[in-house]
Amino acid sequence: MSKKSNAQLAEAHRDKTLVKFWNPYDPGSTNGYVLDIGPRFFLLALIGEEIRFNGFQCMRLSDIRRLRAPNPYADFIVAALRKRGETIHKKPRVSLNSLQELLKSANRLFPLVTIHQEGVKPGTCEIGRVVEMSKSHVFMLGISPNAIWDDKPTKIPLREITRVDFGGSYEDALHLVGGNPPQSKLKSQR
Numbered sequence: 001m002s003k004k005s006n007a008q009l010a011e012a013h014r015d016k017t018l019v020k021f022w023n024p025y026d027p028g029s030t031n032g033y034v035l036d037i038g039p040r041f042f043l044l045a046l047i048g049e050e051i052r053f054n055g056f057q058c059m060r061l062s063d064i065r066r067l068r069a070p071n072p073y074a075d076f077i078v079a080a081l082r083k084r085g086e087t088i089h090k091k092p093r094v095s096l097n098s099l100q101e102l103l104k105s106a107n108r109l110f111p112l113v114t115i116h117q118e119g120v121k122p123g124t125c126e127i128g129r130v131v132e133m134s135k136s137h138v139f140m141l142g143i144s145p146n147a148i149w150d151d152k153p154t155k156i157p158l159r160e161i162t163r164v165d166f167g168g169s170y171e172d173a174l175h176l177v178g179g180n181p182p183q184s185k186l187k188s189q190r
């Protein structure tokens with residue numbers, strides 16, 4: 001991310017300005033409010049294509065492309081959110097000090113966490129519960145698109161993680177149907 005984009009992001013955070021940006025892994029753009037900025041990741045109150053708040057997204061600062069702050073469609077988006085009674089989400093107590101702290105704190109606050117490895121697995125993600133972490137890997141017990149919990153955790157290299165999402169409508173729907181994982185599956189079986 002350029003110094004100019006970094007300054008724009010910090011200003012958008014300070015002024016609670018709606019932003020729009022692109023990243024190298026997604027052909028579309030992302031809209032939302034910057035709630036916090038860490039050394040490597042920033043926290044966004046995500047506004048989905050349907051112009052509703054849709055949880056939170058943490059992206060790497062280095063992946064921001066073409067940042068627009070303020071968002072050129074801010075007047076329309078803010079008006080639609082207000083007419084729908086949608087209010088900006090309060091910043092969750094998620095730590096951005098390191099990726100490990102981000103994952104642990106999001107896992108503690110939300111029933112499901114989504115991990116993206118867009119550089120090595122484009123178009124896919126892992127959704128579930130973090131069950132263990134080392135210096136170099138996270139072990140996640142996944143939940144399928146049918147809301148069925150996996151039998152054993154998946155090992156994910158931390159260096160491959162490009163984005164972490166939580167609190168969105170899809171994660172909420174999976175948890176609503178699948179519930180919490182059985183305690184027997186929460187132990188890492190590496």
